[in-house]
Amino acid sequence: MRLILASSSPRRIEILSLLGLEFEVIPAKIEEKPIEGKPILTARKLSREKALSVWKRYKDAVVIGADTLVFLGNEIIGKPKDEEDAKRILKRLSGRWHGVVTAVSIVSKGKRLTFHDVARVKFRELTDKEIEDYVRSGEPLDKAGAYGVQGFGAVIVEKIHGNFYTVMGLPVVKVYKALKGFLYNTSP
Template sequence: MKPFILASRSPRRQELLEQMKLSFIVEASEKEEKVVEPLPPQEFVMQLAKQKAEDVWRRYKKEVVLGADTIVSNRGSILGKPTSAEDAKRMLTQLSGITHQVYTGVSIYSPDKVKTFFDKTDVTFYPLTRNEIEWYIKSGEPFDKAGAYGIQGLGAYFVQRIEGDYYTVMGLPLAKTIRALQSFSITPS
């Protein structure tokens, strides 16, 4: 089985790839991600994934490198990771009782080719009370997650339903990613 490099420190992405019995090492991108022009969410998230993968690939040009990024989009507004408790509160209040979209972009670089794609999942939240939002913020869970929640953790309490791939919301559209890696001769053991 051929190993690859994961250009992400995300414990969720690592856990998902390990779950699929893939061989990889972690070498996170140190580059500050920037998207200059306003883009649709799918283009935005693919640009971020490409920046991560390309940054690490420049250091390991003979290897296959996978970069990924996840954002939450609500009515055209892109929600990244909250910068403070107030920012998390703003995001969760905005998502309360509505359907929003979660996009994960994936970019795979190798010496021979580059493959970049995205997946989108609709997530509907129950209406949230101020106490529920404060409880969740106090847990500390929102701070390293796009849209200020993690569906695989305590944030599951907010989710009324999803339409699409659960793993996209977690941070990596797993089936699509495994199939893309196969075109780079990388398969689960």
């Protein structure tokens, strides 16, 4: 069965590769409209839209769509618009707990599944210089919440309650269990 990841995220590609499955990468092109004050519902909706947009062109495949959002309370903290926005986000998250949700949708002919996983992340207190240096590295600029836990951003994350891979962008255990049902017709 043909397997497609509807994402060009290097992190998702890396995580899905851990499963040893052959898959293609065909990024979804959708307009990402958040549901104000509803990070989990937004992530689920966007993952579903991504998977369906690619599946409509490749109906012989199993398509995986995913969306990861960082949130503080019910406020979605998206990708920074620029370096100044990244600094503002990192200052807000400094020394605080926040949530990260990754929703995944898997779609094939006759079968659809959407699920999510949530982790809580605590940043250590960051100095202005640390924030400045991190933003200057360029790493935070294309990531929700203006950080990547798998890169240099690992030094700003003090604690994670939940799955590391959820924070990275794909809850691999849940994806593996779900894919078994799609690829091998077994229950998760």
